[in-house]
Amino acid sequence: xxDLKVPERIAEENLVELYKQMWTIRYFEEKVDQFFAKGKIHxxxxxxxxxxxxxxxxxxxxxxEDKITSTHRGHGHCIAKGATPDKMMAELFGRTTGYCKGKxxxxxxxxxxxxxxxxxxxxxxxxxxxxGSALTAxxxxxxxxxxxxxxxxxxxxGSFHEAVNLAAVWNLPVIFVCENNQYGMSGSVKEMxxxxxxATRAKSYGIPGVVADGNDIIEMMNVTNEAVERAKxxxxxxxxxxxxxxxKGHSKSDAKKYRTRDEENEWREKDPIKRFKESLxxxxxxxxxxAESIRKEALKGIEDAVAFAEEGPMPTKDDLLTDVFA
Amino acid sequence: xxxxxxxxxxxxxxxxxxxxxxxVFILGEDIGVYGGAFGVTRGMIEEFGxxxxxxxxxxxxxxxxxxxxxxLTGMRPILELQFSDFITIAxxxxxNQAAKIRYMYGGKGKVPMVLRTPSGSGTGAAxxxxxxxxxxxxxIPGLKVVQPSTAHDVKGLLKAxxxxxxxxxxxxxxxxxxxxxxxxxxxxxxxxxxxxVKREGTDVTIVATAIMVHRALEAAEELKKEGISAExxxxxxxxxxxxxxxxxxxxxTSRLVVVHEAVKRGGYGAEIASMIAxxxxxxxxxxxxxxxxxxxxPIPYNxxxxxxxxxxxxxxxxxxxxxxxxx
Numbered sequence: 001x002x003d004l005k006v007p008e009r010i011a012e013e014n015l016v017e018l019y020k021q022m023w024t025i026r027y028f029e030e031k032v033d034q035f036f037a038k039g040k041i042h043x044x045x046x047x048x049x050x051x052x053x054x055x056x057x058x059x060x061x062x063x064x065e066d067k068i069t070s071t072h073r074g075h076g077h078c079i080a081k082g083a084t085p086d087k088m089m090a091e092l093f094g095r096t097t098g099y100c101k102g103k104x105x106x107x108x109x110x111x112x113x114x115x116x117x118x119x120x121x122x123x124x125x126x127x128x129x130x131x132g133s134a135l136t137a138x139x140x141x142x143x144x145x146x147x148x149x150x151x152x153x154x155x156x157x158g159s160f161h162e163a164v165n166l167a168a169v170w171n172l173p174v175i176f177v178c179e180n181n182q183y184g185m186s187g188s189v190k191e192m193x194x195x196x197x198x199a200t201r202a203k204s205y206g207i208p209g210v211v212a213d214g215n216d217i218i219e220m221m222n223v224t225n226e227a228v229e230r231a232k233x234x235x236x237x238x239x240x241x242x243x244x245x246x247x248k249g250h251s252k253s254d255a256k257k258y259r260t261r262d263e264e265n266e267w268r269e270k271d272p273i274k275r276f277k278e279s280l281x282x283x284x285x286x287x288x289x290x291a292e293s294i295r296k297e298a299l300k301g302i303e304d305a306v307a308f309a310e311e312g313p314m315p316t317k318d319d320l321l322t323d324v325f326a
Numbered sequence: 327x328x329x330x331x332x333x334x335x336x337x338x339x340x341x342x343x344x345x346x347x348x349x350v351f352i353l354g355e356d357i358g359v360y361g362g363a364f365g366v367t368r369g370m371i372e373e374f375g376x377x378x379x380x381x382x383x384x385x386x387x388x389x390x391x392x393x394x395x396x397x398l399t400g401m402r403p404i405l406e407l408q409f410s411d412f413i414t415i416a417x418x419x420x421x422n423q424a425a426k427i428r429y430m431y432g433g434k435g436k437v438p439m440v441l442r443t444p445s446g447s448g449t450g451a452a453x454x455x456x457x458x459x460x461x462x463x464x465x466i467p468g469l470k471v472v473q474p475s476t477a478h479d480v481k482g483l484l485k486a487x488x489x490x491x492x493x494x495x496x497x498x499x500x501x502x503x504x505x506x507x508x509x510x511x512x513x514x515x516x517x518x519x520x521x522x523v524k525r526e527g528t529d530v531t532i533v534a535t536a537i538m539v540h541r542a543l544e545a546a547e548e549l550k551k552e553g554i555s556a557e558x559x560x561x562x563x564x565x566x567x568x569x570x571x572x573x574x575x576x577x578x579t580s581r582l583v584v585v586h587e588a589v590k591r592g593g594y595g596a597e598i599a600s601m602i603a604x605x606x607x608x609x610x611x612x613x614x615x616x617x618x619x620x621x622x623x624p625i626p627y628n629x630x631x632x633x634x635x636x637x638x639x640x641x642x643x644x645x646x647x648x649x650x651x652x653x
Binding site: 067069098099100101102103104108110111112113117118120121122125127128129130131132133134135136137139140158159162163165166169322323324325326 | 393428
C-alpha cells in the first residue's frame with residue numbers, strides 16, 4: 001500500500017474482505033428490491049444502495065465487543081457488523097430462522113450477540129439508546145465503543161440533541177455517525193437544515209465534528225479510527241458526518257419526484273464500490289479478474305441466503321404471544 | 327414493627343438494592359445533592375456517589391433512552407422522572423423502544439429498568455403536574471405498571487420491580503409520600519401481579535388504586551356504621567393484573583365499584599369493569615358495575631375545583647349505596 005493511507009490495524013486482506021462486504025450489502029439490497037417488486041416480501045423496506053462505504057468503513061474499525069445502533073435503513077450496518085445475510089433474509093421473509101424469528105422484519109433487525117443493538121423504525125429513536133450503551137461501558141469500565149448510525153433527517157429530532165448533549169457532558173465513548181444521504185424521505189437537507197454541514201452541530205455540544213466523504217471507504221476508516229481512539233482514550237464522543245446519497249427511493253413506494261435524474265446520475269458516478277475497486281487495483285492489491293470473482297462470490301452468498309430464507313419455517317399461532325416479556 | 331414513611335420506604339428499597347447490586351443505579355433530574363423534586367433520593371449521592379446517583383440534564387427523552395440502552399447492555403437503571411406528566415416527553419423511548427425491543431428482536435435482549443415517577447393531584451400544581459396517566463402505559467404490551475398505595479407495599483413492590491427483567495413503570499402517589507406504615511427493615515419482595523385485599527367485606531367490592539385505596543378504606547369505615555360491609559381490593563399492579571383476586575371478591579359480594587383518580591373516560595377502571603363483565607363473576611352481579619374517576623377536564627388549579635375533579639370519600643359512599651339501591 002504505497003499511496004493508500006489506511007489505519008494501522010487494517011491489513012491488505014481486510015481491504016479485500018471489505019470490498020466483498022460492500023458487494024454483499026449491495027446485492028442484498030438489490031435482491032430485496034427485486035423481491036418487493038415481485039411481491040415476494042411484504043411490508044416495507046429502506047435500501048442503502050450507494051451508501052455501502054460508510055457502513056463498511058465505520059464497522060471495519062470495530063471489534064466484536066463494540067456496539068452499534070442502526071436505523072430504518074440498516075441492512076448495510078447489520079452486515080458490516082458481522083450479521084449473516086442468511087438470517088437477515090430469513091427475517092425479511094418472516095421466517096422463524098430470521099434474526100428476530102420473523103417478528104421484527106426489515107426495520108428491527110438486531111444481533112445483540114454481535115453487538116448490533118438493533119435497527120430502529122423511529123427516526124432518531126436509536127440515538128439515546130447508543131448513549132445508554134456507552135454509559136454501560138463507562139460505568140462497568142468495559143473498553144468498548146458504541147457507534148450510533150442515523151440520517152440527516154434524525155438531526156432535526158429532539159432525541160439527537162438530547163442524546164449528543166448527554167454523551168458530551170458525561171464524556172461517553174460513543175461515535176455519532178450521521179449518514180447525510182441528502183434526503184429525509186422527500187425533504188432535501190438543503191430545505192430542512194440551514195447550515196452547510198451537519199457536523200457543525202457538534203460545536204454546540206462541545207465535541208469534535210468531522211465531515212467525511214461518505215462514498216470513500218478509506219476516508220471513512222480514517223475518520224472512524226480517530227474517533228475510536230478518542231473514545232477509547234476517554235476523550236469522549238465525536239460526530240462524523242458522512243456525505244453520501246441513497247440511489248433508491250426512500251422506501252418501496254417512492255416515485256422520487258423531489259429530485260432530478262441528473263442529480264442521481266451525478267452521484268452514481270461517485271459509486272463507492274467502483275472507487276474502492278479502482279484504488280485496490282491501482283495499489284496492486286487485487287487484479288481486475290480477482291475483483292470480478294469477488295463480486296461473483298458476494299452475489300453467490302446472497303443467492304444462498306435466499307435459499308436459506310425460503311427453507312425456513314413460518315411462525316405459528318403459538319409464537320404470537322412469546323417474548324413480550326422476559 | 328418500625329414505622330417509616332412511604333417516601334423513606336422508596337429510598338430504603340433503592341439503597342438496599344444498590345448496596346447489593348453494583349449494576350443498579352439511579353438517574354434523573356436534580357436527584358443529586360438536591361435530593362430530587364420530592365426529596366426521595368436525599369442523602370443517596372452522599373452514600374453512592376455521583377456515578378450511581380446520576381444527575382442529568384433536563385432531557386426526558388434522552389435520559390429515558392440512555393436508561394434503556396444501559397439496561398440492554400447489562401445495567402439495571404432506575405430512572406426518576408420528576409412528575410409523571412413528563413412521561414409524555416419520554417413516550418417514544420418507553421413505548422416504541424423499551425416496551426418492544428425484546429419482542430421485535432425475537433426474544434433476544436432484555437430491558438431491566440424501572441421508571442419511577444410521582445403522579446396524582448392534590449398539590450395545587452395544576453394541569454401539567456397532577457395527572458394520572460397510568461392507563462396510557464398499561465395499554466402498551468411490554469410494559470409492567472405498578473401503583474403502590476402503602477409504605478409497606480411500595481418497598482416490596484419496588485424491589486420486585488428492580489429485580490424484574492422488563493421495563494416497569496412505577497407510579498408513586500405524591501400525597502402518599504408522607505404517609506406512614508409498618509415497614510420491615512430487611513429487604514422483601516412483593517410479586518408483581520398480586521392484588522391485596524386491604525379490607526374484607528361481604529356486601530360490595532371496591533377496587534381502588536393508589537390514593538383511592540385510602541379513600542375507599544375511609545368510605546368502608548363510614549359504610550360500616552350504616553351496616554354495609556365493603557371489601558377493598560388494591561390491585562397494586564395494573565400489568566400484570568391479578569384478575570383472580572378481583573373475580574373471587576366480586577363473586578362473593580355480587581357488587582363492584584371501581585375507583586381511580588385518573589380521568590374516568592378510557593381509564594383503567596374500564597378495563598377492570600370489562601374484565602368482570604367477561605368473567606364468571608358476571609353471573610353473580612346483583613347490580614350494574616359503578617366506575618368512579620377523574621372528571622373529563624384538565625386538572626384545575628383552584629383547590630376546591632381540584633377536589634371536585636377527583637373522586638372523594640362521599641362519592642365512593644354514594645356509589646356503593648347506589649349499587650345496593652340504598653342511595
